[in-house]
Structures are given as C-alpha cells and as structure tokens.
Amino acid sequence: MNRALSTLAALTATAPLALLLAGCSVQEAAENAASDAASKVSTAAADEVKGRVCALVEDGLVSLGEQQLLSGLVGAAESAGVPEDITTPMRQIADAGDQVPADSVKNLKDACA
Numbered sequence: 001m002n003r004a005l006s007t008l009a010a011l012t013a014t015a016p017l018a019l020l021l022a023g024c025s026v027q028e029a030a031e032n033a034a035s036d037a038a039s040k041v042s043t044a045a046a047d048e049v050k051g052r053v054c055a056l057v058e059d060g061l062v063s064l065g066e067q068q069l070l071s072g073l074v075g076a077a078e079s080a081g082v083p084e085d086i087t088t089p090m091r092q093i094a095d096a097g098d099q100v101p102a103d104s105v106k107n108l109k110d111a112c113a
Helices: 002-056 064-080 084-094 102-112
Strands: none
Touching: 002 064, 002 084, 002 102, 064 084, 084 102
C-alpha cells in the first residue's frame, strides 16, 4: 500500500511537468505550422501580384488603363513583399500622370523577365 501511495505521489508530482513539456511541444508545432502557412500565403500573394503586373508591361507599353491598374496594384505589391526592383518602377509609372516614363516601363519589364 505504501508503495502504491509513493508511486501515486510521484506520478501526481511529475504529471504537471510532463503535461507542461508536452504542451510546449504541441504549441511549438502549432506555431511553426502557422508560420509556415503564413509564409506560403505571403509568397503566393506576392507571386500573384507580380504576375499581374508583369502581364501589363509584357509588350513594353503602358496604356492609360494599364497605368491605372498599376496604380491600384502598387500598394498590394508593396504589402505582399514584391521586390523593390518591381515596385519602384511601378510607383514611378503610377505617379507619372499623363507622361509614362519609358525608362520606368523598361526597368519594370526587365525586372519581370
């Protein structure tokens, strides 16, 4: 009986520690999975925005309508983590007004290649 009580006391004393350690492992695994998923979503978003932008300048010309589309995509591209070699000329084209800078269009097209 004393041995059974000793074993029960030992289990009672160590059970919270074991649960705490197991909980940390589960929490770490959950945090890693969430981080990996967020990273994949972010990469997919950046790739999607980049694809749309690059399709607009594929021919090396930017119409007024395409300029307006680029203007609308600049913030999304920056937020999604699209590289600056793409977002900088995008911003220049978006901010250009009526005269789209040919060098910015070329830089953007080159960055998309």
